[in-house]
Amino acid sequence: xxxxxxxxxxxxxxxxxxxxxxxxxxxxxxxxxxxxxxxxxxxxxxxxxxxxxxxxxxxxxxxxxxxxxxxxxxxxxxxxxxxxxxxxxxxxxxxxxxxxxxxxxxxxxxxxxxxxxxxxxxxxxxxxxxxxxxxxxxxxxxxxxxxxxxxxxxxxxxxxxxxxxxxxxxxxxxxxxxxxxxxxxxxxxxxxxxxxxxxxxxxxxxxxxxxxxxxxxxxxxxxxxxxxxxxxxxxxxxxxxxxxxxxxxxxxx
Ligand code: ADP
Ligand code: MG
Numbered sequence: 001x002x003x004x005x006x007x008x009x010x011x012x013x014x015x016x017x018x019x020x021x022x023x024x025x026x027x028x029x030x031x032x033x034x035x036x037x038x039x040x041x042x043x044x045x046x047x048x049x050x051x052x053x054x055x056x057x058x059x060x061x062x063x064x065x066x067x068x069x070x071x072x073x074x075x076x077x078x079x080x081x082x083x084x085x086x087x088x089x090x091x092x093x094x095x096x097x098x099x100x101x102x103x104x105x106x107x108x109x110x111x112x113x114x115x116x117x118x119x120x121x122x123x124x125x126x127x128x129x130x131x132x133x134x135x136x137x138x139x140x141x142x143x144x145x146x147x148x149x150x151x152x153x154x155x156x157x158x159x160x161x162x163x164x165x166x167x168x169x170x171x172x173x174x175x176x177x178x179x180x181x182x183x184x185x186x187x188x189x190x191x192x193x194x195x196x197x198x199x200x201x202x203x204x205x206x207x208x209x210x211x212x213x214x215x216x217x218x219x220x221x222x223x224x225x226x227x228x229x230x231x232x233x234x235x236x237x238x239x240x241x242x243x244x245x246x247x248x249x250x251x252x253x
Pocket of ligand 2: 044045046087
C-alpha cells in the first residue's frame with residue numbers, strides 16, 4: 001500500500017491544564033475523502049490548526065507527503081500543498097468575492113516591493129494570470145453570479161463555497177474542510193458535495209470535519225472518531241456507525 005499522504009502520531013495539544021488533543025494518531029490515505037467526527041470540544045479544530053501549522057503541537061509528529069511538518073510554519077505547509085478552511089468562514093467582508101479569491105493566490109508577486117518597482121510588466125502579467133485562475137475557480141464553485149458582490153453580503157452557503165474557492169487557488173494536494181455543511185441550505189449542500197466528489201475524482205485528498213452525519217456517512221471513507229482528544233475508532237462508515245464507544249461518546253454530549 002502507498003504511504004499515507006498525512007500521518008499524525010501521538011499528537012498532544014494542551015491549553016494550560018486542558019489536554020485538547022491527548023495522544024491522537026491517525027492517517028489520511030492519498031486519494032481518500034477521510035472524515036473526522038466527534039462530539040463538540042473533542043479537539044477536531046485544534047488538530048486542524050496544528051496540522052496546518054497555525055499552532056504548534058505540545059508534542060507529537062505530523063508527516064505530510066513524506067516530510068515532517070510539525071515544526072513548519074503555516075506558510076511553509078501551505079506552500080507544500082496543504083490548505084484548510086475554517087469552521088467560521090473568514091472572508092474579507094468589504095472586498096468582492098473575486099478580490100477575496102485573487103488574494104488567496106500563492107504567489108503574490110505584486111506585493112513584493114522590488115517587483116512592483118522594477119518589473120511592473122511582470123506584475124501586470126502575473127495579476128492577469130491570477131485573475132484568470134480566480135475566474136476559473138469561481139466558475140467551478142458556482143459563484144460567478146456573485147463575483148462582484150461584497151463577500152460580507154453573500155449567503156452563508158456561498159461563503160462556504162468561497163472558502164473552497166480560496167483553498168483551490170493554491171492547487172493543494174490535501175484539503176482540510178472544517179464543518180463545510182454548517183449553515184448551508186440543502187440545495188447548496190448538494191453543490192458542495194458534488195464539488196468535493198469531483199475534486200476527489202481529479203486527485204485531491206480531503207480530510208473533513210463534519211457534524212452532518214448523513215453527509216459524513218455517504219461521503220467519507222474511512223471515518224476517524226475523536227473524543228476527548230483521543231481517536232476512539234477509525235474505519236468504514238458502517239463500522240463506525242455500529243461502534244459502541246462512538247455511540248457512548250455522542251450520548252455523553
Ligand atoms: P472541536 O472542534 O472538536 O469542537 P476544539 O478543537 O475547538 O473542539 O476544542 C477542543 C477543546 O480545546 C475545547 O475544550 C476548547 O474549549 C479548547 N480550546 C480550543 N482552542 C483553545 C484555545 N485557544 N485556548 C484554550 N482552549 C482552547
Ligand atoms: Mg470545531
